[in-house]
Amino acid sequence: NTRYEQIHLVPADPPEACGELNNGVFIQDQIALVERGGCSFLSKTRVIQEHGGRAVIIADNAYDNDSFYIEMIQDSTRRTADIPALFLLGRDGYMIRRSLEQHGLPWAIISIPVNVTSIPTYEMMQPPWTFW
Numbered sequence: 001n002t003r004y005e006q007i008h009l010v011p012a013d014p015p016e017a018c019g020e021l022n023n024g025v026f027i028q029d030q031i032a033l034v035e036r037g038g039c040s041f042l043s044k045t046r047v048i049q050e051h052g053g054r055a056v057i058i059a060d061n062a063y064d065n066d067s068f069y070i071e072m073i074q075d076s077t078r079r080t081a082d083i084p085a086l087f088l089l090g091r092d093g094y095m096i097r098r099s100l101e102q103h104g105l106p107w108a109i110i111s112i113p114v115n116v117t118s119i120p121t122y123e124m125m126q127p128p129w130t131f132w
Contacts, residue, residue: 004055008107009033011097017044021051026106028052033088033096036061040075045085055084055112059093 008030013022016038021027032048036058048056100108 004031004110004112006109006111007031007054009057009096009110010107011100012048015097017047017056019047021047023106024051029054030107031055031057031110031112033057033059033093035059035093036090041085042075042077042079042081045081045083046079049081049083053083055086057086057088057093059088059096060090062090063094064091 008026010023010026010030010032012027012032012034015035017032017034018039027048029052032051032053032055034044034048034056041058044058045056096108100106
């Protein structure tokens, strides 16, 4: 079991995080918020990992999505990532980014309880945060 206490949630720049980040130095030892689209979930996770991020939260790029979850599946490259990747509904990701912009903040300070389990989430038929 791992908890992230008082850690920065840093929106990636560019938001899709499919390549080099303009704010990669701020992601070191923090959690990155990225948007779905442009490349695979695994590619996004590896970009954040390569910048020293401890985890990544990928928000749907459909800003009006507040009820449909998607599966974050492996791409066909045989690559792996060593940091947790989580999915967030589009409306929630949008609200976080909008709130940060309105307040002129470069990041949010958050705490996340994370339960690491040996059962793959697709077998549980539930999103992983249901079990936190």
